[in-house]
Amino acid sequence: MKALDGRNNIKVYNLSAGKSLPDWLTDRKRRQLSKRDVEFRRRIELIQDFTMPDVSGCVRVSPDGRYILITGTYKPRVKCYEVAALSLKFERCFDAEVVQFEILSEDYSKLVFLQEGRYVEFHNQGGRWFRTRIPKFGRDLAYHYPSCDLYFAASGSDIYRLNLHQGRFLNSLQTDAPGVNKCVFNNVHYLFTCGTEDGRIEAWDPRSRHRVGVLDCAMHMATENIQLGSYKSVKQLGITALAYNDTLTLGVGTQTGQVLLYDIRSDKPLLIKDHNDGFPITDLEFHNSAGLVLSMSPKIVKIWNKDTGAPHTSIESGVDYNDMCLVPNSGMLFLTTEDVKMQTYFLPSLGAAPKWCSHLDALIEELEEEDAPAQYDDYKFVTEDELKQLGLHDLIGSNMLRAVMHGYYIDVRLYNKAKLIANPFDYNDFMKRKVRQKISEDNQRGIQTKKLPNVNCELFERLMEEEEEKKKKKKGATAEALLKDDRFGELFSSADFQIDKDSYEFRLLNPVLSRMDKKKKKQKLQEEEEEQEFLRARGDLDDDSSDSDSIMSDMGDEEPEEKVKSDYKVKQDSKAERETWKQKLRSNDETLTRVQGSVEKKMDTSTSLNFTSADSLAELKANRKKLRKMTLADRLDMEDSSENVKQHTFGSLEMNYVIKKAPKFERLRQQQKEHQEERRKIYRSSAKLKGKFNAKESLF
Structure with a gap:
């Protein structure tokens, strides 16, 4: 899939673009490449196997919008794709190539194919039903639904009619042209219109089978075409395309590459649009x-306004187009080409995506930031002269080269190696490497700071600490190896290696580490709390320092002061701080006595506690032994058994809950039960009445 930048900033999305593999590769090599190549594995196919063996011809969408039918070659065949499954439904082959075909029913159950060699084939749901021939080589066909007549435009002047209800040919329509290229019915009033080789349009009424009008488009082409003198015959001014928009507007495509829009009530075109490329429409x-x-x-493919002719956008490709089909009421377009792939385009400016591919909107958002690789990115096309320059001329005829046209396909890796050996010193590459080296050196001149990685920061810090503390031990050696070994570089750079500490596997494999982390966290919290308490106490002491002089004057030369000086040594040198500490200790004497009393009471109560029996002690010891012998997984399961939500392997969760019925349903159930009990009491059996009535006796 690829986003194309069309004209006027109109987005055109190529849904069939992507990396393709050469046809000569075997299925085994294709599978191997699909496993190795990420880009090929991530390619997006809107419809699976939307290809033809060689060339695709005509494309149609069924009237119910559920099937897509495409003809192609070689061998001549038709493929039917079901949009509900986004895959191939069936495939049928023919004896001759298909020129044009028509869908006669709402689905694929009734089809008619106009083939080369004057053959006409009718198919039903099971396969080919009937085959016949027409007198001239057919070019186009159209179906008249009210009368079940099938019209064939051929290389002669006659338009052949085949009635599908009667199963026989009817009288043909006689035209004045040497040949008829196109024919079409108007879906509203069923006016039959055909385009001839000499640049004329003839209109016929299918009810009376009479010609009702002739329109000469060659004169209008002559006024617009300045290269008219270069054409040698009038056949080069023929009509090549016809289409009705509504009841009155008719679009005409010509051999000279012009599109004429007519109102069928007038013989002058409303608008003339020229492709300016010299190719027929x-x-x-x-x-x-x-x-x-x-x-x-x-x-x-040009898209333009039908009223003004202003260009809307255009679609170009490297291959020739054969047919076009616009999905009704959407912005999706199918194009058959002279290539294996059938191209699918989506234009949001024309309409929304069809219902069967509503997921296309999400894919388009991803395409805006992606670039699809070109075809055959893994292979390089080289000529024979280039092979001689690279010294690979001896590989001709081996499986390393694949002969195509005037050259060979070679693996791009082999090509790069040979080019490096043949030309080891390339000035342009040398200058690019020097510029990159200079830029990297300039970037390293600044101040370098150790930055933590974006992934597994805690693991990185722990390894750094172990390396700094104990380099001689095994832990330090492993930490140093992990930090300095390039093979483990992605452990701290790639998000795929992020450690999920809440996972079940981490708890099984690293229980000790998780407990150590918890202990470290607790220690850090305790240290922070102690530091905060010390700061608070320090603040209280500073507040009480103003009263220290009066307190010390009252103390006098008492013995407790000398005891405090001998028992407690204050590290601070200032006299004020020593006095504040003394005052703090003296003020807390009363609190110390209260605390001692409470502690004595607790000690008394603790000594009064005793176990009920020796059996309980034995049970506790036995439980402890069982816990010691249990595996780590059993311990974790026992810890999680009390929780409603459990975590299993591979990230799955299990939740236990009890479903309670609403009181309303309980009341209804109770009422039904009481009603059944009442009916059971009233119920009287009819077994006793058996045999009392005679069948011949009448009650009246």
Whole structure:
């Protein structure tokens, strides 16, 4: 998938773009590449196997919108894709290539194919039903639903009619042209319109089978085409595409690459749009809701306004286009090409995504920031002269080279190695390396600070501490190895190696580390609390320092002061701080006595406690022995058994709860029970009445 920048800043999304593999690779090599190559494995396919063996021809969407039918070659075939499954439903092969086909039913159950060699095949749900031929080589077909007539435009002047209800050919319509290229019915009034080789449009009424009008488009092409003199015959001015927008608007595509919009009531075109590429217009589509016209030539699809002709956007590709189909009421477009892949485009400006691919909106958001790789990124195309320069001329004929056209495909890794050996000193590469080296040196000149990694910061800090504290021990050696070994560099840089401490596996494998972390956290909290208490006490002492002089004057030359001086040595040198500490101790004498009394009471109560019996002590000892012998997993399960939510391996969670019924349902159940009890009491058996009535006796 790839986002293309169209004209006028209109986003065009190529849903079929992506990395593809060469056709000559075997299935085994394809599987191996899909495993190794991340880009190929991450490719997005909207519809699986949306390809043809060689070339895709025509494409149609069923009227019910559930199926996509595409013809192609080689061998000639038709593929039907079911959009509900986004995959192939069935595939059928033909004996001749398909020129055009039509869907006769709402789904794929009734199909008609116009083939080369004048063949016409009818298919039902099971396969081919009938095959016939027409007198001339067919070019196009159209179906008239009211009369069940199938019209064939052929290389002659006749338009052949086949009635599918009667199963026979009817009288053909005679035209004045040497050949008829296109034919179409208007879906409202069913006016039959055909485009001829000589640049004319003939209109027929299918009810009377008479021609009702002729429109000469060649004159209007001549006024707009300045290269008219270069055409040698009038056949080069033929009509190549026809499409109706509504009851009156008719779009005409010409051989000269122009699109003419007509009102069928007038012989002059409302608008003439020129592709200016010299290629014929092969298909036309009208987008009613957006008021746009989609015109396709083999090289480009142009989207423009039907009223003014102003360009909306365009779609180009490296391969030629064969057919176009716009999904109704959406912005999705299918294009068949001269390539294996059938291209799918999505234009949000035309409409929303179809219902069967509503997930496309989420994918488009991802595409805005991604670049899809080009085709065959793993292979390099080289000519024979380049092989001689690289010294790989001897590999011709081996499996290392694949001959294609005027050169060979070679693995890009082998090409890079050979190029490096053949030209070891490339001045441009040398200058680029020097510039990068200079930039890296300039960046390292600044002040370097040790930064913690974004992932596993705690593990990094613990390893650093172990390395600094004990380098001689094994822990220090392992920590140093982890920090300095390049093989473990991604442990602190990649988010894939982030340690989840809440996981069940971490608790099983690292119980000691988790407990050590808890102890360290508790120690840090205790140290912080002690520091805060000391700061508070320090603040209280500073507040009480003003009263220290009066207190000390009252104390006099008492013995407790000398006792305090001998028992407690104060580290501070200032006399004020020593006096504040003395005052604090004396003021806390009363509190100390109260605390001693409470402690004595607690000691008395603790000594009075005794166990009820010796059996309880034995049970406690036995339980302790069981706990010691239990495995770590059993201990963790026992700890988690009390919790309602449990965590299992691979991150799964288990929650236990009890479902309680509402009181309303309990009351209803009780009422039903009482009602059944009452009915059971009233119930009377009819077994006693058996045999009392005679079948012949009448009650009346």
